[in-house]
Amino acid sequence: MAERNLYMRKLLNHPARFADFYNGTVFGGRQVLRPEQLSDVPNEQGIVILDKDGKKRVVERRRDIIKKASFGAYFILAAEENQDTIHYGMPVRNMMYDALDYTEQMECLKQAHKSRGDVLDGGGFLSGITREDRLMPVVSLILYHGSKPWDGPRSLYDMLGLDASAKETLALKQVLPDYRINLIDASNIEHPELFCTSLQHVFSMLKYNTDKQKFYGYAKQHQKDLLDMDDDSMLAMLTLLGEQKRLLKILETSSNDTKEGTDVCIAIDELINDGKIEGKIEGKIEGEHRLATLMDRLFKDGRVEDARLAASSPSARKILYKEYGLSED
16 A cells, blocks of 8 residues: 555654665675765666567656665665565565666766776677776665565576476576565564664564564553654554554553553454444443544644654543544543
């Protein structure tokens, strides 16, 4: 969905979180990439090709996020793509993205030689570059945050109809290059503690989203960190969790040390999952449902600070209930 992808782009486009994303996934938690090493580059690529009829056709693609990363004497292009639905052609799609990035680098080298008036011959004349020219590596990570387990291909070989038992297949693979995608499943990151920014809490809450006890336990243990998250992180986390009622558990119940508080939250989950909440529930659960509804509306209106205030201040909550027509009759 467009809303989810928008929040994820805003979350990861921040230099500190982008560097943290690469450090936590590519470098195993080691602080290799620093925010100050990153610089923005154009995220649109395109080439002009001739179709089978000889007509020119423009092929354009737009990256979600791509940054130039400096590693001292060399650079890489670090890209991130958000995917909330399974794409059964992802290896080919991402291969085209990477190929366009390399093609763009080739064009920049050609233009640099032309602007300097360099005279190239032999292989240089044909390619427009010299033997000494080098391209920056392109590293693309795909962050999948859909609700269903990924059952799509993870490499080009997965998409090909090769018979693994055939004798000629092994020989073909010696000359047929594969292309593997770097897929990260946001809901199944094994070690979210490897991340140092708010990504640690976002990925942890997603990991425990299907385990109520661990979910509430994590929210309780990290209550202050969750409350202090910036708006982009909070909105992305709530959108990925899929239900704004979760905010109630994160912001309010996490501060309740009694077993009753946890039991009420579990009861709300079970009632909603069973389709039994109809606005007529009495007592404490009714109050929790009203607050969850308020939180949902506040976040849809982008009122993150008011949502935090509503979770911690009964008087502010009362005013907001009245504003949204949720006051008790």
